Amino acid sequence: MAVLVHAASDQIAALLAEIAPPSAETLREPEAGLVMVRGRIGGDGAPFNLGEATVTRAAVRLADGTCGFGYTLGRDRDKARLIALCDALVQRDDYAPALETKVLAPLRDAQQTERQQHAEQIAATKVDFYTLVRGED
Template sequence: MREDDGSRRRREAFAVLAAAPAEMLARLWRESGLPDEGALLRGPETGLVALRGRIGGGGSPFNFGEATVTRASVKLPSGEIGHAYALGRDREKARISANIDALRQKPDFAAAVEEKILGPLRRELQERDEQRRAEIAATRVEFFTMVRGED
């Protein structure tokens, strides 16, 4: 059960890192003072992921195109292995993200990673989404009925 919870949180960190604007991530990483010590095990390398939709929205899957994806894996001197995957071709973003994934597995660093990197990114992403939702909501049609004739 605890392992599932760990996976869920690690997955959430992956989601934040994948969605992170590359420049902001690089800046937070630089300013965090966290050790940049991961040795690259794989990549950073760019490849394709075939994207699937579902017929009618919820039916059988079908392939409808591809996207560029960049991934990296690193190993810390203390042995933790970190991975990263994100849409696009930003190799530095993948390398930094893999380091962050490795560091957050170390109890000594988990809190700093959360406070200095994942927290600010999460807030930024949430603000962007909320802003967008609010702008879109203003274009929702409010129907009203015209009363015609007598009575």
């Protein structure tokens, strides 16, 4: 599901449309708020409060009672609701396989490609040290 928070809402919506999701009732209207982001002292010690980030959350319920919860960084209300809907669908045996192949897998592949490309660009800036041989004879 982590793949969804990294995708744009129109991407998710376009892919989700292909599996004809059932209608869902709103359990929680998309709501923007904050989370306090925590770091650790020294990177691995006791936690401390670094600063806040905007987050939007939503919750939906399918006709059979399955509930889905959506959380994402930022203030995109549509995206929070779409994630909540996907969270509900992934729990349903009749939708989970299609969700995986038609929505999650393509998003994952696209993100993987982009991440790989990015990593290759970064890798090109890695330093190769060499030593100059001094003539001391």
